[in-house]
Amino acid sequence: MYTRAAAGYIQKALQQREHASSNAGSLVVPTAVVAEAIRAAVEGAVHGQKHIDEERPFRTVRSGDFWAFFGTLPQTVLGSTAVTVIRASTGEVLLMAHE
Numbered sequence: 001m002y003t004r005a006a007a008g009y010i011q012k013a014l015q016q017r018e019h020a021s022s023n024a025g026s027l028v029v030p031t032a033v034v035a036e037a038i039r040a041a042v043e044g045a046v047h048g049q050k051h052i053d054e055e056r057p058f059r060t061v062r063s064g065d066f067w068a069f070f071g072t073l074p075q076t077v078l079g080s081t082a083v084t085v086i087r088a089s090t091g092e093v094l095l096m097a098h099e
Contacts (some may be wrong), residue, residue, distance in 0.1 A: 028091040032060045035067035039084045042093050047082065055081050065089050 029035045036058070043052045055071030062068075065088050071081030085095040 027088045029088045
């Protein structure tokens with residue numbers, strides 16, 4: 001039952017010319033708190049929550065329609081940190097990398 005309903009809603013969403021938030025003139029991800037929740041959920045699922053927790057605190061930067069997140073490491077540790085970019089108007093995760 002839900003599988004068929006989900007398929008119908010997905011097709012409806014794909015046929016829209018503009019994202020729903022564009023029509024309403026509002027952002028899907030209006031604040032750093034909302035963006036951080038998306039970042040944490042997606043990165044935790046992909047890289048493992050323990051690994052991501054080791055890179056706290058994350059620095060958050062808003063630039064136009066984008067939220068960018070940068071992890072940190074202790075000064076005594078060498079390595080890369082997580083970088084994530086999320087589009088504020090849609091909530092789309094555009095980039096997840098370790099640099």
